Amino acid sequence: MLWNEEFETLPREAIESLQLKRLQHTLERVYATVPFYRNAFQKAGVTPDKIKSLADLQRLPFTLKQDMRDNYPYGLFAVPLERIVRIHASSGTTGKPTVVGYTRRDIEIWSELMARSFGAAGVGRGDVIHNAYGYGLFTGGLGAHYGAEKLGAAVIPMSGGNSKKQIMIMQDFGSTVLTCTPSYSLYLAEIAAEQNIDIKSFPLRVGIMGAEPWSESIRKEIEEKLNIKAIDIYGLSEILGPGVAIECIEAQHGLHIWEDHFIAEIINPDTGEVLPPGEQGELVITTITKEGIPMIRYRTRDITRLIVEPCCCGRTHRRLERMSGRSDDMLIIRGVNVFPSQIESVLMGIEGVEPHYQLIVSREENLDTLEVQVEVNEGTFSDAIKPLQDLSSRIRKEIKELLGITCKVRLVEPKTLARSEGKAKRVIDQRPK
Numbered sequence: 001m002l003w004n005e006e007f008e009t010l011p012r013e014a015i016e017s018l019q020l021k022r023l024q025h026t027l028e029r030v031y032a033t034v035p036f037y038r039n040a041f042q043k044a045g046v047t048p049d050k051i052k053s054l055a056d057l058q059r060l061p062f063t064l065k066q067d068m069r070d071n072y073p074y075g076l077f078a079v080p081l082e083r084i085v086r087i088h089a090s091s092g093t094t095g096k097p098t099v100v101g102y103t104r105r106d107i108e109i110w111s112e113l114m115a116r117s118f119g120a121a122g123v124g125r126g127d128v129i130h131n132a133y134g135y136g137l138f139t140g141g142l143g144a145h146y147g148a149e150k151l152g153a154a155v156i157p158m159s160g161g162n163s164k165k166q167i168m169i170m171q172d173f174g175s176t177v178l179t180c181t182p183s184y185s186l187y188l189a190e191i192a193a194e195q196n197i198d199i200k201s202f203p204l205r206v207g208i209m210g211a212e213p214w215s216e217s218i219r220k221e222i223e224e225k226l227n228i229k230a231i232d233i234y235g236l237s238e239i240l241g242p243g244v245a246i247e248c249i250e251a252q253h254g255l256h257i258w259e260d261h262f263i264a265e266i267i268n269p270d271t272g273e274v275l276p277p278g279e280q281g282e283l284v285i286t287t288i289t290k291e292g293i294p295m296i297r298y299r300t301r302d303i304t305r306l307i308v309e310p311c312c313c314g315r316t317h318r319r320l321e322r323m324s325g326r327s328d329d330m331l332i333i334r335g336v337n338v339f340p341s342q343i344e345s346v347l348m349g350i351e352g353v354e355p356h357y358q359l360i361v362s363r364e365e366n367l368d369t370l371e372v373q374v375e376v377n378e379g380t381f382s383d384a385i386k387p388l389q390d391l392s393s394r395i396r397k398e399i400k401e402l403l404g405i406t407c408k409v410r411l412v413e414p415k416t417l418a419r420s421e422g423k424a425k426r427v428i429d430q431r432p433k
Contacts, residue, residue, distance in 0.1 A: 003119030003151070004112070007260050008315045015259050015316065020054055022288035023263060027051055027060075030294050033078045036071055037296060057263065057286065058274045063298045068098040068238065076293050077101050084292055088237055089137045097137070100237050101292040107146065109289055113258050114147020114243040120256060120315070121208050121231040122249035123177050125152040128203075130175035132166060132184060133211070134422055135159040139241030140211055144179045147243060153177070160184070160421035163191045170202055178207045182214040182222060182230070183424035186355055189225040190415070200227035206249070208233050210242060212423045213323045213341050217348030221355050232322050238298055239285050245320050254307040254319030261289045264320065265297070266306055269327040280305040282327050283320065301328045303339070329427065331361055333368050336405045340426045343372060346398045352380035352391055356417045362430040370407040372399065375414050 002008050010018070027048035030037040041047060044061045051057065068076060077084065085104050089097040102110065123129070129148045133140030141159055148155035156173060158166055160180075166188060169175070178185060185207055192199040204226060210233040222230040234255050235242035244262060245255035257264050262285050266275045269282040283300045303326060307319040325339030332338070340359055347353055354375040362369050372395065380391065392409045399407055418425070 001119040001122060001124050002314070003116045008116065008317065010260065010316055012316060016054060018260055019263055019288060022260075023054070023057065023286065024048065024051060026286075026288050026290075026294050027296070030078055030296060034076060034294075036067065036076055054263065057297065058265070060297055062272065062284065063296055065098060065238065065299075065301075069096050072096045073099040074101070078294055079103060079291055086142075088139045088142075088241065090237055098238060100139075103291040106290055106292050109261065110143060110240055110243060111146040111150040113240065113261065114143055115150040116258065117233060117243045117246040118147055118151050118153070118177075118208070120246050120248045120313070121177075121206055121233075122229070123151065123153060123206060123208070127153040127176045127206075128174055129153050129155045129177040129179060130158060130166075130170050130173070130204075131155055132158050132160055132178065132180035132188075132421075133242070138422070139235070139237045140179075143235065143241035143243060144208075163188060163421070164195065167192050167195065167197060167199070170199075170204065171197065174203050176203050176205055178204055178226070178228070180207075180209060181211045181420070181423055182209045182218055183212060183355075183419075184421055185209060185222050185226060185230075186218075187419045187421075189222075190419075199225070202227075204228050206231060208246070210234055213325050213329075213339075215341050215344045215348060216322075217345055218355055221348065234302075234320065234323065236300060236302075239287060239295055239300075240290070244285070247322075248311065248313040248315060250313040251311055254311070254321055256311070256315050256317045256319050259317045262287060264306060264318070266304070267299075269301075269303075277306045277308045277318075280321070280324070283323075301326045303327055303330075331359070331370070331427065331429075333361070333370050333405050333407075336403060338370070338403055338405065342403060343399065344426075346402055347372075347374055347395065350391070350395060350398070352376055353395075353411075354414060356419070357426070358417055359427045360430060361427065363432065368431065370405065371410055372407050373410045373412055373417065375417055376411050378414055381411075381413055 031048050040061045046059045084101040086102040089099045135141035207228045207230045219230045232247045234245040245257035265284040266281040275281045283302045287295045302323045305321045325341045357374040360371040395409045
C-alpha cells in the first residue's frame, strides 16, 4: 500500500535533484550552527559552497558515534534547546549514551516515514498494531506508536516485558500486526506454546521486526511459528529511529530507504573508500531534513549493499540488502572475519536445534577460541550420548566448511539460554581487554 504515492514513486532524477537541494541546505545550516561540523569541514578543507553535486558528498568527513559521545549531551544539536520537543538516548552500555533531539517538525517527519513504512508492509487503517518495542529513551516504541497513529491504525502500547500478558492481549484484542525484535517474537511463540495456546490461530498476519540483525532462516522460523509475514525494518536512533528503511510486503527483498530524507553510501569499512552500488560494505547515512541533530556521513557500522534494480512494488527508492551484521560486531578469530549472522545461517539449516544461541569468545594460550552454545529442541534432547555427539560434530563441520575456522560446539538443554525482550545478546567476549 502506497502511503505517499507522490514521494514514494518519484523518478530517480527528481529524487537526486531533491537530495542535492536538501543536502546543500543542511550543510549550510550545520556549518553555521554546529561548531563540531564547522571545525571538521574546515579541517577537511571543504566548505558547504564546494558541494555542487551528490558525488561531492564524499569530500566531507565522517561522523562517528564517538563524536556524539564527545559532544554529550547537546553539542551536536543544530537548534536551541527551546525548539526541542523530544529527547531520546541510547542505553549507554559502552560509555555515555548518545543523545538525539527532535523538533516538532522532526517528529512529524518521523511519523510520516513510519506511516510510509507501515504502508509498505501492507498495514493500514483497520489494523490493530501490537507494539512490543520498548517505550522510553529507546526510539523503537514511540517511533512505531506515532507512525501507527499517523497511519490511522489502532495501536496497543504494550512495550516489552510481561510476556504472558502480551499473549493474552494479542489474543483478546485481536491484534493483526506485531512490532518487536525478531528474537522476542520467537520468545512469544515459545511462551504461547508453554501455555498450550495456538498463536497461529490469532488474527496476526504481519510482523514488523528490527533492532537486531536476523537471517532469512530466522524469518522462515518466525513466519512458520506465528503464521505471519515477517517484514524487516531498519532504523537507528542517531539517524531517526525506526522507519529509515523497510521491506515492502510485495517483494520482501531489500529495504527501501526513504531517499527524499536520507542519502545512503556504502564504504569500505577499512579504508573509507566509497564503493559502487552492488558491492557490500558499511552503510553511511546523511540526513537531509532533520532539524534537531542533523547527521553528516554517519558511519552506522552496519554491513549491507545497495540494490539499484527496480522493485516490483513500484517504489523508486533504492533498497538496502538486509543487514548481515555490524563491522564493530565482527569477530576476528585467528585471522578470520566472522559475523554472528554467518554462524546463525549454519545453525538454522540444521534440524534438531532451536533459534537460540550464544557465541563465547575467549583466549587460551594467546589464541582466540570460539565456543558456539546452541539449544537443542525437545525431540532431540535425550540421555543418549551418540546422537548429540553426531549433532555437535555436524555443526562443527559445517561451520568449518563455511568459515574455515574450528570452533567448540556445546549443545544445551531447551530453554536454558537467556531470553531477551529487546535486542538479543549473541556474543559474549571474555577476552582480556
